[in-house]
Amino acid sequence: MPSLNRATAGAYALIGAIILLLAGGFAWAAGWIGPGRINGGDVTAALEYNTGKKQPGYRRAHAKGLCFSGSFMADGAGSGLSVASVFKAGRYPVIGRFSLAGGNPLAGDGRNVFHSMALILRAPDGQEWRLAMDHTPIFPVADVASFIALQRATKPDPKTGKPDPAVMKPFLEAHPEVKAFQAFMMQAVLPNSFANATYYSINAFRFTDAGGTTRLVRWQFEPEAPLAGLDKKRLDQLPRDYLFQEMIARTAQAPSRWHLKLVVANPGDVTDKAAVAWTGPHRTIDAGTLTIDAVQSEETGACRDLNFDPTILPPGITPSDDPLLAGRSKAYSSSFTRRAQEGPNPSAVGQDLARENAR
């Protein structure tokens, strides 16, 4: 060993400093040290808090679901906005999932919450488009921190079944953007079926056409079935799985159809905040028809073990600057990994089927 003269001591110090700097930088990049940042686990924790307890093996949000399959018949008009293969005229296979908002997989259907539809569209060339949509054209909040605050503020009080006003009031004062959503939910018809709801993209996305022109687009799937609403005063009288059983019975009779309407932003439309509606006339393109002709329980269908991450997009569609999109992607991923580690548990529809079979 060389003797520990000044030069050697300096060299040791230099080596130590380089290693410490790298290790420290790594810890900072990982968020282990330094200012706190919101991670996926913070979102799943807020959802679990709202649900009241952890529901192992289920999605942390939209836990109650039903798988379906069908096809998307593109009419070719969507190609005017995006080069994505699924807009070229033709029929493409679809799988997806209906769900209700909330983290309780066995909750009753009689709640004034989102009906949701998630889809995966696949083109023969391998392109894949995942969509996760709600029946509301706007979202209550515009960013992830507000979403976490919303989950904490709206936790139902076990005594009343409603959020604690003492928590809700300061939240609403700090988040005036939620008023638009509350107003919508107050006046909107609560669809009495998954089949007659319109499902909205929630966020805006960038669509790029063959000429390289990029436009900001929101979209919606508009049902062919006429809209009829649930009686909001008697929601608590509905059977637990009313909406799911209705969809199973309906699909046994006939397929359900929706038209994909691509809505192009007008100048001045807010494209990075899902809490703000686009109002007035818009250029709208009917890109094709979605047909759902089969439903399956989560135990037997293909939807349960998939993450409907809305940022899994084909070439020709990219995320907008809406911060909710990265938040949704990361939070869905955290939820997906958690339930994968926990292993699956029975779905409400699966329980119903098992009960019927036992008779």
Added chain:
Amino acid sequence: MIRHSQDFHPALRAIHWLMAAMVLTMLFIGVGMVSTVGPAYLTLLGLHRPLGIAILVLVLIRLPLRLATGAPALPEDLSLAEKRIAWASHLLLYLTLFALPLIGWGMLSAGGYPVRVTNGFTLPPILPHDLGIYAFLRTAHTIVAVLFFALILTHLAAALMHGLIRRDGVLRSMTIGHRPVAVSGPPEELETPGDDIVEEPANLPA
């Protein structure tokens, strides 16, 4: 294989430093992207996959090159244990260079995700869609990555000890190389005046 030169093959040195930069970047991107729900998540994820596949391609080129060109002998005064630790650590480094991208690719396959590398370039799945496998590989991806970073820091500290304290030529064998002398290099190289100028910086201490 023991290499007769005192230095690693120049192509191997180039690919080493290229991969060193890529792997360090990759590890920082990896822990950074999973730490946030902010817009950086999507940006970093967009870099993570092409960079990971590029590292896999590069190590597929590098390993045969390393096996074909060999490594220079370690200094005589290193103990047998030290030489064995050096050999094992290099084996682990190579193994991980293969394992981490493959775990990532396999994890996405088992999770039912499209393995989209870049816009319009998607890899086929290498494992069946199975959430049990996904959960295992997702955990392994993090653990192996953090251990890999620790191994890289150890590797770097050892290299710097060789270069700054022992000054035994080990660090130089992977960096600027040794000054060609009559014993190890062909004599005509020394007679080329241009080479003298090029080799001049090599006279400085590493």
